[in-house]
Amino acid sequence: MSHSRNRQRRRRCKLCDVKSGSRVKIRCHHAKGAVRQRLLDLGFVPESTIEVIRRAPLGDPVQCKVANYNVTLRGTEASLIEIEEE
Secondary structure, three states: OOOHHHHHOOOOOHHHHHHOOOOOEEEEEEEOOHHHHHHOOOOOOOOOOOEEEEEOOOOOOOOEEEEOEEEEHHHHHHOEEEEEEO
């Protein structure tokens, strides 16, 4: 099976839908303006790998490990990030 075909079979979804303990790759994000710049500054850039550390009981906020640090995002921000499960 080719690499591109294997890549197409990976599940794509939003960061807000991912379970705790999952490692995912950011495909893109749909934020605009200041929110977009903030996400980029925090390390949420396409093709980077992050780990979902934990989620609040009601799902908002979401704590993620990006590079060597933890970042907590609101559910609305997490819903703007499209990911691919590894």
